[in-house]
Amino acid sequence: MDLGINGKAAFVAASTGGLGLAIARALAAEGARVAITGRRRERAERIAAELPGAVAVGGDLGTPAGAAEAVDRAEEALGQPIDIAVLNGPGPKPGAAAALGVDEIASAFDLLVRPHHALVSRVLPGMRERRWGRVLAVGSSGVTAPLPNLAVSNTGRAALAGYLKTLAAEVALDAVTVNLLLPGRIATDRVAELDSAAAKRRGTTLDEVQLESRRTIPARRYGTPEEFGAAAAFLCSAPASYITGVALRCDGGLIRSL
Ligand SMILES: NC(=O)c1ccc[n+]([C@@H]2O[C@H](COP(=O)([O-])OP(=O)(O)OC[C@H]3O[C@@H](n4cnc5c(N)ncnc54)[C@H](OP(=O)(O)O)[C@@H]3O)[C@@H](O)[C@H]2O)c1
Incomplete structure (x- = not known):
């Protein structure tokens, strides 16, 4: 199947390793021009050098300003606006809900919502104007079934899912899709x-x-990172144009509910 993203510009947050890197590789294999991002700049450069049309953007994407600035630098380096935005980042520390303090509960929003919201706000107007866009967030199976001892993650990811689901309906008419891909254990x-x-x-x-x-x-x-990357590439593709507002699990059947 032709995924129809040859030459599209993709910003993949936190793509110097793990799931982000797997998504970046899968998009690049389909001809997308990918901005590889992460704090390890040299590693980002090494990865970008291996992928045709890719560029490296170093820096901390863990704050709203850092995320938006990284998009500026990616668009400058790519010489074109972002068509595909993949929201991804580090996972929070484990911990029980009963033990959460005021600052820790706020950190769920700081870590898992605010940087992603800033990234979306930066790329969305252009996508809507050009009437083509893909926003895909890496979540967790904890969005469907909250995971024990991961209270900050369960809280922040649920909030992000609520924001993105609301957004999906608002921008569907502009041919921008907004989805979540939920890893089980990759x-x-x-x-x-x-x-x-x-x-x-x-x-x-x-x-x-x-x-x-x-x-x-x-x-x-x-699961393998490659299996996860393949699912992500499809959700970011042209043929996936009628799939929006979904949270797709990639978990080998781990979560038993529908
Ligand atoms: N793997 C799974 O099965 C699974 C399951 C559920 C949820 N998740 C979630 O999916 C996300 C990705 O997981 P993963 O397994 O790919 O993690 P990982 O292997 O630890 O990779 C994390 C990536 O994030 C980058 N990163 C960390 N802090 C950053 C920052 N402040 N700014 C920019 N980049 C940053 C790292 O690169 P640098 O060090 O270069 O910054 C690295 O490329 C996490 O939120 C995780 O909780 C994963």
Whole structure:
């Protein structure tokens, strides 16, 4: 299938590793010109050098100003406006809801809503004017079924989902789609770190933790970043033009509800 994004400009937030990098690679394979972003500038440059038409944009995207400035620099380096915006970033620290303080609850909004809102606000007017745009957010299966001990993540991601769902209906007439892609357990550095921390906490081995985790997934394995990237590329494609306002899980069947 031709995804119809050859020559489109894509801004992929936090794409020097993990899910962001997998999405950037999948979009580039379809001919999109990708801005690789992240704090590790040299790594962003190395990745961009491997992908045709890609550019590197270093910097911290964790604040509204940082996110909007990075889009400015990406458009300048690409020499064209952003058609595809992928919202992604680091996950918050684990913690129980009952233990959340005033600052921690506010951090859910600071980390998981405000930078993404700034990025969307920066690219949306151009997309609407040109009557073509794709906004895709990387969420978590916790949006559908809140995950134990991830209170900040569950709270902030639910808020982002509410904002994006509202937005999707407002911009559909301008041919801009707004969707979420929800990973279950995809084998990235972050998941490996979380599993190692769990092994330490429970006094067991990494293998044991991963075996136990795989047992909860009907597919009996973690997803690969490539599988996640392929789903993202489709949602950002031209043929996906009638799919908007959805939260699609990519989780090997982990979440049992419809
Ligand atoms: N993997 C999964 O199965 C899974 C499941 C549920 C939810 N998620 C969520 O999906 C998101 C991505 O996860 P991942 O597994 O890809 O994580 P990861 O492997 O840890 O990658 C995180 C990426 O974020 C970048 N980054 C971190 N802080 C940044 C900042 N302030 N500004 C710009 N870039 C920043 C990192 O690059 P630099 O170090 O270069 O900045 C890196 O490229 C996270 O929010 C995570 O919680 C993932």
